[in-house]
Amino acid sequence: MSRSEAGEIRPLARHDGDPVFDEPWQAQALGLAFTLAERGVFTPAQWSQTLGAKHRQILARGAADNAQTYYEAVVSALEALICDSGKLSADLLDDRTRTWRRAYLNTPHGNPVLLSAGEEAR
Template sequence: MSERDVQMAKRPEPAFDQPWHAQVFALTVHLNENGVFSWGDWVWRFSATLRRHGLAKDLNGGEDYFAAWLETLELYLAEVGTVAAEDAVDMRLKWETAYLATPHGQPVRLAESTARKG
């Protein structure tokens, strides 16, 4: 085994599989730190989402885990009135459309007029 191979083996695995996993996590932490909701309340709601989906508690942070995380955040923000439920669904569809139209390996971007309101 080369020195490079040894160094690569020592590197920790990335904490997030996809950029959007990190983004939705960071957004949730930011909202908590700015008093939009308490962390205890977030954990309770996220746990309920996981139970509702029948997901195991030993998830490794994959796609199903972060899909549940995003669903919880969308529902929570709609419930506390931070975001209208229709707006959250609309934005999710716009992101999905942009994602599907983006060539592999390129960053996904919303059109300027789509990203801003009014």
């Protein structure tokens, strides 16, 4: 009798039919990683080391062992490597993230979201 027939939990096989990407941003994040590695912003070895380390850190903080956590690690690893390369600063990334958030909040649902909608009046 296989484990599934015995009704035991099959934690891995249960995810076998999951879609490749749950949300478009996950695909964008991986696409960004591949594109930047191809452009030499970081090496594939740096990518796997950093992704592995970020993933372990997030799991160590108690995050669930699932796709959501994995893609959060992908985003953290990307940010770390981009900042390490000197291309962008962490402050700039934080600031731009806030601007996008405001842009979404300021844009009526259904309209295209433009970055300018999130820019604060100076």
